Amino acid sequence: MATTEKTRVERRPLWWRIGHEALLLGALWIVYTLGRALAGRHVGSADGHASQVWGLERDLRMPDEARVQGWALAHSTLIQLANQYYKFEHWVA
Numbered sequence: 001m002a003t004t005e006k007t008r009v010e011r012r013p014l015w016w017r018i019g020h021e022a023l024l025l026g027a028l029w030i031v032y033t034l035g036r037a038l039a040g041r042h043v044g045s046a047d048g049h050a051s052q053v054w055g056l057e058r059d060l061r062m063p064d065e066a067r068v069q070g071w072a073l074a075h076s077t078l079i080q081l082a083n084q085y086y087k088f089e090h091w092v093a
Contacts, residue, residue, distance in 0.1 A: 009017065057064075072078050
């Protein structure tokens with residue numbers, strides 16, 4: 001049996017729903033901006049850590065990213081599996 005009863009959110013006026021969404025997006029933008037400002041203070045140390053990681057990769061004789069991508073792109077099944085992972089696991093998380 002189908003019901004036409006509106007949900008609590010649907011009963012609110014359109015202006016209220018739009019305002020609510022705008023406030024929520026504004027709050028998220030402020031949190032994002034503050035996070036970026038705090039992270040910007042540590043750029044120098046991040047560059048140093050990146051250099052250390054790159055040096056460790058070279059010391060361990062790990063393949064560079066372009067070589068790994070070139071190998072992966074030659075295997076269509078692997079590409080499909082990676083796409084499915086991204087769609088169902090990585091993106092959701």
